[in-house]
Every structure is written in structure tokens, then in C-alpha cells.
Amino acid sequence: MDEDTIILQKPLSQLIADQIKARIWNKEIQFGERLLETELAEKYDVSRSTIREAFKIMEIEELVVSQARKGTYVADFTDQDVAEIIELRTLIEASAFMKAIPRLKKKDFQELDKIMEHMKVGADKKDWNELFDLDMKFHSYVVNLCGNSRIIKIYDSLQVQIRTFLMHLDKYYSSHQSFYDEHKELLEALVSTDTETVKERVKNHIEYVEEKLLGVNQENNKLEPEEV
Amino acid sequence: MDEDTIILQKPLSQLIADQIKARIWNKEIQFGERLLETELAEKYDVSRSTIREAFKIMEIEELVVSQARKGTYVADFTDQDVAEIIELRTLIEASAFMKAIPRLKKKDFQELDKIMEHMKVGADKKDWNELFDLDMKFHSYVVNLCGNSRIIKIYDSLQVQIRTFLMHLDKYYSSHQSFYDEHKELLEALVSTDTETVKERVKNHIEYVEEKLLGVNQENNKLEPEEV
DNA sequence: TTAATGATGAATGTCGACAATCGACATAAA
DNA sequence: TTTATGTCGATTGTCGACATTCATCATTAA
Known part of the structure; x- marks a missing residue:
């Protein structure tokens, strides 16, 4: 030890x-x-x-x-596992975000803004590790407002798993900047408090993670891989 | 021992x-x-x-x-816990059923029919214990077709929890016959293979469990309680 | 050569005992 | 009376050892 x-x-x-x-x-x-x-x-x-x-x-x-x-x-995260986790995350998070919308207070937006500021710094430093930490904080913060402790618990477990297999990739199909931009858009959707907009953006956001970070469905994707 | x-x-x-x-x-x-x-x-x-x-x-x-x-x-199932469990079940089951629809084969319907026959017997015997067992079998059978092992696992855990607090109630706000009818309608929706119909019926079905079995929201419910 | 069988070592399952900690009660001080 | 402190029994945390099971590999028979 x-x-x-x-x-x-x-x-x-x-x-x-x-x-x-x-x-x-x-x-x-x-x-x-x-x-x-x-x-x-x-x-x-x-x-x-x-x-x-x-x-x-x-x-x-x-x-x-x-x-x-x-x-x-x-745990061995095969492609099948990753697909399962992302499917479940989409389901859980889209629902949790929608339930969270009416509960968002001014101080919550301030908190999210603060996370975004840190994320900007992390993006400038091109520090994936820090960006992933802030990503977890951002999403967890909103999900925690949904009011269902069981959903929160499942989501936490998913976060740990996602974080785990992300850490084991040796390259990501996304730039640090666009990772930041993605969250910026998600936050703007939340500010609008329009349920359909939020629902759509959450799904797009998770799709983004799937395609741009993990590089799945690359046949539909012309982006050049970037080094980490 | x-x-x-x-x-x-x-x-x-x-x-x-x-x-x-x-x-x-x-x-x-x-x-x-x-x-x-x-x-x-x-x-x-x-x-x-x-x-x-x-x-x-x-x-x-x-x-x-x-x-x-x-x-x-x-575990202590407060009203809050029950509400959380049912919310999560609705979310999970609606999604799992929809994913299961295109995978339903002839032999699956035969299996479900068999469960329904047993349920008819259970309803005639007015045996809640048996009806609950068959209820679990029915729903699990469909959910198991969704293809996501994590969703199945969560669902199993929810089933155990639901079964647990159902067993601890001392009366149910539903007749054995209407419990059977509910599942009959759900099965018919599955036969139709129309996603929207299924989605609606799943939600109605779980609402039914919530209101008619647990007796919540009784202010909107004129039914006379029945003994077990 | 291949398949079946048996022996051997390694890893998990279970056990009983000791150590650390908690909760309740009694006692004492304010 | 109320609050604080200390003691003691009860309960959980951790330990090392033994029992059981599994996997590997050598041996043998077909």
C-alpha cells in the first residue's frame, strides 16, 4: 500500500x-x-x-x-455493452431532464454556468480528463433534480461505466472545442425550458457522444480522427 | 433450518x-x-x-x-418509494415493450397465450398470489425480448420490489377478473403490433396497477374496495 | 492422434475468533 | 430538570485457517 x-x-x-x-x-x-x-x-x-x-x-x-x-x-465493455449502456442512458436522461426542467431555479443555472466556465478552460487546455469530469458534473447536476432517487442511482452507475470505457479509448473522434460547444447548446435548450427542444437536444447530445467520441457508425461520418 | x-x-x-x-x-x-x-x-x-x-x-x-x-x-416502501418505482417501471417497460414488438414471433404469442390461460384459472380461483406470479411472468417475458441485458436486469429488480410491497398490502382495489381483463387487453395490443397502441396500453396498464391495486388517487376513483 | 480419466495445485466458499465501533443507560454537573 | 460524560454490552468490521471446488496437465486407452 x-x-x-x-x-x-x-x-x-x-x-x-x-x-x-x-x-x-x-x-x-x-x-x-x-x-x-x-x-x-x-x-x-x-x-x-x-x-x-x-x-x-x-x-x-x-x-x-x-x-x-x-x-x-x-467488466468487459464490448460494442454490445456500450450500445446497451448508451440506449439506457438516453432513455433515463431524456426523461430525467424533462422532469428537471420545471424545477430549475436561478441558482441552478448559475451553477451550470460555473461548470461551463470550467469546461471552457478545460477545452483550452485540451484536457480530456478534466472535460469528462465536468461532463459528469453537468449531466448529474440536472439529473439530480428529477426527484427520483432510483433514477439518480441508476444514472450514477451509468456515468461510472461510461467514464470507465471512455478512459480506455486511445483516441476520440471529436475536438475539445466541439465537446464544449455541445454542452453550451444543451444548456441553451435548458434555458428555453421547452420540453421538446430539451428532449431533442439530449438525444442529439448522446448521439454525439456515441458517434464523435466513440467513433461508431463511422461509415456515416466523414470526420478525421483527432489525437488525444 | x-x-x-x-x-x-x-x-x-x-x-x-x-x-x-x-x-x-x-x-x-x-x-x-x-x-x-x-x-x-x-x-x-x-x-x-x-x-x-x-x-x-x-x-x-x-x-x-x-x-x-x-x-x-x-427496505421500507414509503409512498414516495412506491411512486418512484412505478415511475421507473413505466419508463423502462414502455420502452422495452416497443423494442420487443418487432421481435415477437409466433411461438412467443403461444407462450403468452399459455400464461393467459393460467391467469384465467387463477382469476377463477381468486388467487392473488398466483395472479401476481403470472403477472411477473407475462411482463418479464415481453421485456426479455428487448435485447438489452441491463434494462432486463433493472426490470427484474423492479419486479421483485413491486411484488414485495404488493404482498404486504392487505387489500386490493381491484377484482381478480378485471386484473385478468387488463392483461388480455395488453396482449391484444401486442398482437396489433402498433407501437403507439402498445405504448398507450402499457402506460394505462401500469396506471391501472397504481390506482386499482394500490388505491392511490382514490379521490378520482369511485370503485368500492374489494377484499382479498 | 484423439478422447477419456485421474491426480495435483490453485482459487473460492465458509468458518470461528478477535478488534473496533456504536447505542443505551447511568451518573454527575449545571 | 436538563445536559454532558463515561461505562458497558451489543453489533459490525476484519482477520487467518480450513474445506470444497475448479482448471490444468499428464497419463492411458481406443
Whole structure:
């Protein structure tokens, strides 16, 4: 272990789960890779029980999959998985955004504006990592206003999954600037408070992520790939 | 424990989770009740580790909620929770049904017809328990055709939750016969394969469950309550 | 050569015990 | 009486060890 500070209050298993999650994001652990209880227990200097609990936590977040007596594996995001996640996200987010519209107060727009300012900086710095963080913040902020804790929970889980497979791509079919512009348009739709406009823009926005970031449906797409 | 047959192949923790779930359905365990690891370990004659694992399994199904160092509690379905679950179900099911329509084959309709026949028998016997089982089968069958494993998973979890709080009501604002009729109409809509018709009927159907079974929005409802 | 069988090591499932923490009650101070 | 503090039992968190199951590979028979 890097540190042995005595923080606690959170269970060790939760901390371990966070560490493993970070490792996956950093590509130190690959998709589909098997996670061995014994090995990780030794690595983090904790017991196997603790690792097991950490696995369960990550299983709830759908970051790992475990089969009885077959072991625990990091989720493997095939094209099929990505398509499923995006379909579900579209469904959930379009609905949540529409429910959020009438609840948007002045201070909410101020908050969203602030995120957009940071995103502008991130775009100038061409920092995808920061842009993705702000992207998550932006969308989560609106979805959190929908008032349905179960929808919010599912959405959070989807965000983690999306973030995870985005981190594992080695190039994106979009510029940092247009990523910013996309969110700017989405915000303008929200300001209009017109449900149909918002619904359309959310769907377009997610389509954008699918096509321009992931590069799927490239046969219909003439853009030149940009390096990250 | 009732039996000590040596089945296995499934982890003990999974079997324990099933048993506890059954106990909740049978009202032997109340909503919001605290589940003590020690007590259950003794009751089922297993170690606390096993009970802990069972809790995690139920947590994934959202049947229990656990807070670090505060314990694990059976989910408490407040009116707010029920509203959230139904909202989510409407969203998910309407979408899944529409995606399922073009995939419905002859043998699928035969299967659904068979379920309806059983439901007719259940309605004649005025057996809510059986009707609810068949209701779950009917809806799950169609949703399973949608092709998105994540949507199916969420739907399964919702079914379990709905089934759970339905079992805890002591009366329903609907007759067994009209429960059957509702599904008959839903099936006819599917046969028509018209997306808009199906979408409408799914929403009406879930509204029906909400109003006629749960008795919410009774101010707009002149029906006399029927005993179970 | 191929398929079936059996032995061996590795990994998961389960266990009981100890450690850390929480909640409730009793006691004391204001 | 009310609030604060300290003790103690109860409960969860973590641990290391044993039991069971799985996967691999060598061996053997066809």
C-alpha cells in the first residue's frame, strides 16, 4: 500500500474498492481481467474477506462481474455493452431532464454556468480528463433534480461505466472545442425550458457522444480522427 | 433450518438470501426491520460471513439497505418509494415493450397465450398470489425480448420490489377478473403490433396497477374496495 | 492422434475468533 | 430538570485457517 494513514470511519472495503476502481481507470487493470482475491489481499495487506466485500461493492456499481466458484472479473465493455449502456442512458436522461426542467431555479443555472466556465478552460487546455469530469458534473447536476432517487442511482452507475470505457479509448473522434460547444447548446435548450427542444437536444447530445467520441457508425461520418 | 439437505452447487449465501427474501414476502419480517447478522447466523446455522454475503446479494436487488457500522435494514416502501418505482417501471417497460414488438414471433404469442390461460384459472380461483406470479411472468417475458441485458436486469429488480410491497398490502382495489381483463387487453395490443397502441396500453396498464391495486388517487376513483 | 480419466495445485466458499465501533443507560454537573 | 460524560454490552468490521471446488496437465486407452 502507498500510505497507511489511519483515516477510517469508512470501512476498509470501501477504500479498497475505490483504489481498485482508480486502478481500472488508470488502465493498470484491463477490461475482462480476472481479479484474484488472494493476490489483491496480499497487495493491499488486508484479508480476503475485505477484498471480497470490496468486490461486492464494485459489483453493485457493475464494474465487475462475479460468477460463483468461477471468480470475479473486471467488466468487459464490448460494442454490445456500450450500445446497451448508451440506449439506457438516453432513455433515463431524456426523461430525467424533462422532469428537471420545471424545477430549475436561478441558482441552478448559475451553477451550470460555473461548470461551463470550467469546461471552457478545460477545452483550452485540451484536457480530456478534466472535460469528462465536468461532463459528469453537468449531466448529474440536472439529473439530480428529477426527484427520483432510483433514477439518480441508476444514472450514477451509468456515468461510472461510461467514464470507465471512455478512459480506455486511445483516441476520440471529436475536438475539445466541439465537446464544449455541445454542452453550451444543451444548456441553451435548458434555458428555453421547452420540453421538446430539451428532449431533442439530449438525444442529439448522446448521439454525439456515441458517434464523435466513440467513433461508431463511422461509415456515416466523414470526420478525421483527432489525437488525444 | 427446516432442512439440511446437501444440495449445494449454488453458494450457501445465495440460498440464505432466497430464504430471507421468502420470509419478507411471507410478512414474517416487516419493512424497515433491522436484520442482525448474529441472530440470522444462528437461526440458519451458518457463519456471519455467509449472512453478510447474503445481505450484499439482497442489497443488489435493493431489498435491503445497509449503512456502514449502522446495520442492515429491510427496505421500507414509503409512498414516495412506491411512486418512484412505478415511475421507473413505466419508463423502462414502455420502452422495452416497443423494442420487443418487432421481435415477437409466433411461438412467443403461444407462450403468452399459455400464461393467459393460467391467469384465467387463477382469476377463477381468486388467487392473488398466483395472479401476481403470472403477472411477473407475462411482463418479464415481453421485456426479455428487448435485447438489452441491463434494462432486463433493472426490470427484474423492479419486479421483485413491486411484488414485495404488493404482498404486504392487505387489500386490493381491484377484482381478480378485471386484473385478468387488463392483461388480455395488453396482449391484444401486442398482437396489433402498433407501437403507439402498445405504448398507450402499457402506460394505462401500469396506471391501472397504481390506482386499482394500490388505491392511490382514490379521490378520482369511485370503485368500492374489494377484499382479498 | 484423439478422447477419456485421474491426480495435483490453485482459487473460492465458509468458518470461528478477535478488534473496533456504536447505542443505551447511568451518573454527575449545571 | 436538563445536559454532558463515561461505562458497558451489543453489533459490525476484519482477520487467518480450513474445506470444497475448479482448471490444468499428464497419463492411458481406443
